[in-house]
Each structure stands twice: as structure tokens, then as C-alpha cells.
Amino acid sequence: MESVMREGLPSAAQMLLEQIRSRRSVRRYRRDPIPRAWAMVLLEAARWAPSAHNRQPWRFVMVEDAHMKAQLARAMGERLTADLRQDGVPEERIAEDVARSYERIVSAPLAIVVCLSMQEMDRYPDARRQTAERTMAVQSVAMAGQNILLMAHALGLGACWICAPLFCPEIVQETLGLPADWEPQGMILIGFPAGPPREKPRRPIEAFTRWIEAPA
Template structure:
């Protein structure tokens, strides 16, 4: 991840590698509580909420390692106007995304299974509280990591012509 390109070479990423079983459980349960509260607001029936909660917690629990990817603006440029500052944040988010892709590729090359989840975006304060993350550092993603029990099939992908154009938007390659 550290070799990923980043805006201004600021490397605005921070990673928390969680291996402690009780801490993983505390984090997952706290995140699930927030998700259930959100599902209540969304009108999801009780039984469906509990099934989704259970499935989610189990999915994460079976991974021996969780990596919480965080974003810091500490070394990014500061601008007086809101529009440029928002763009600077976008640069930082893109940089973190590049680092995460590198992490996923490196894991795959070593035979590890890894999966990127964006759940921390929906419960930043909870993740900050449980993992003692400073207020100025934002949890952005959670990566599950471990040796897979079986080799999963690659997910399907849209055909290239559905998203790549030549010279102008909509012009087929």
C-alpha cells in the first residue's frame, strides 16, 4: 500500500491492523448496532434486520485480520476557499483508494483472500471510539484478510464498451 501514488506524495492513509479477537468482536458488534439502527430508520422489518446483522458479523468474524483504512488530511494542502478544499479532500480519498488497491493486489499475489468493505464510512464515530482513532482521522474502509478456505470465482464485469470511450463521451472504442 505504501508505494501507491498519492497527491503531493502526502500519503494520506493510515492503517489499523486488528488481530485481537475480543477487539474485533467489540468493533464488529458496535458497527452492527449502528447498522441495525440505520435499518430501523429505513423501515427494514425486524427479522430481516437481525438476519442481515448476523450474516454481516459472521462474515467479518471469520477473517483472521481486519485492516481499517483511515484518511488524514494532515499533510494535504490547505485552501481558504471551500471548493478547492473539497477538491483537495477528493485527492486524498483517491490516494487512499490507490493504496487500498495496491494492498489488495499484494494480498492476492501472496495467496491471501482480501475484501474491501466501505462500512466504516457509515459509522465513523463508532470506529473512532472503539479503535481510539483521533477525531481528525477518518475511518474509510475495512479490509478482511486471510487465507481463503476455497478459491472464489472472479466476479463478473461489465463489457469494456459499457464504460470506456474513445476521444468523447459515448463514442465507442
């Protein structure tokens, strides 16, 4: 299958495919700071993502300050603790999960809080279309986030998208002092890798694809 996919591909396409295939979620980082010019390149990649109506509903909070990362990680950890206790999870496991989440956030030289704003999106009087409009905005933000992940990989950085802010958006907003319309969707942790990432298999294309072919 791999040889079939590569056959006849332009060199630029082969290089891009290799970048996509070799990207992995990296969760352990060296302490070296991310150069500001590189951080700006990440944002430049993000802003060229496709978006619904070209409204570009993404917002990014670049958190480099160690104190703020720790404050944010603690606040989210308190919510995680409460949620897991409500689920009946044993205290020992709760402590492990919260500690692991805290360490990942504070150890990353750069944490990008990825937010959604509906301010420039269309508004509809009915719930059906308004729900679709919001989904379009969420998709747009996710595509911008993917651009950041791919650019980070191209720069030799390690990155990992975590969804924790989605479970406590009001806590993230309050901790970071965000505008009311900046709705946290996730966080991208970025740094120079401290070690090789874990290898995880991908399902074969045939397992998730249906072809509707043109008539012969």
C-alpha cells in the same frame, strides 16, 4: 479481445494482468493467522501507492485481536440496526444483515481499518478547492487499498473491502481509540480462503469507454 490485449505484451505485463483479472473478493477464511512478515508486505505495497502531492494521507489499523474485532463488529452492528430500522426494513432481515456482517469481521484473521488523514494535505479558504483536496486524499487512500488487495492476492490470501466503517466513522474511532484526524474509510478483511470465491462477470470495455483519437 483477450488475444488482442495479450498480443505483444511483455511477460511482466501479462503476469500483472493475470493477477488483476484473477483477483476476487473473498469473504470466507480459514482460522490460520496471517504471518506478521506477510502483513508487513501488505503495508509495504500500500505505502508505494501514488498519492496527491505525495502526502501519503493513508493510515492503517491492523486488528488481529479477536476480542477487539468482536467489539468493533458489535458496535458497528448496533449502528447498522438503527439505520435499517429507520429505513423500515423488517426485523428479520435486519438480524440477518447484522449477523452476516458480524461473522465476516470476526472470522477474518486480520482486519485492516483503512483511514484518511487530512493533516498534511493543503488547506484552501474556499469550499470548492477544499472539497477537491479532500477528494484527492480519498482517491489516494483508495489506491493504497487496492495495492493491499492485489498484494494479498499475490500472496495467496483472500481479501474483501467492506465500506461499513464509512457509515459510522465516529464509532470506529471511539472503539479503536484512534486519533481525531484518522477518518475511517473502509475495512479490508484478510485471511487464507476457506473456499473458491464467487465468479462475477465484468462489463465489456466498450460499455464504459469513449476514445478521443488523434487526427490521422
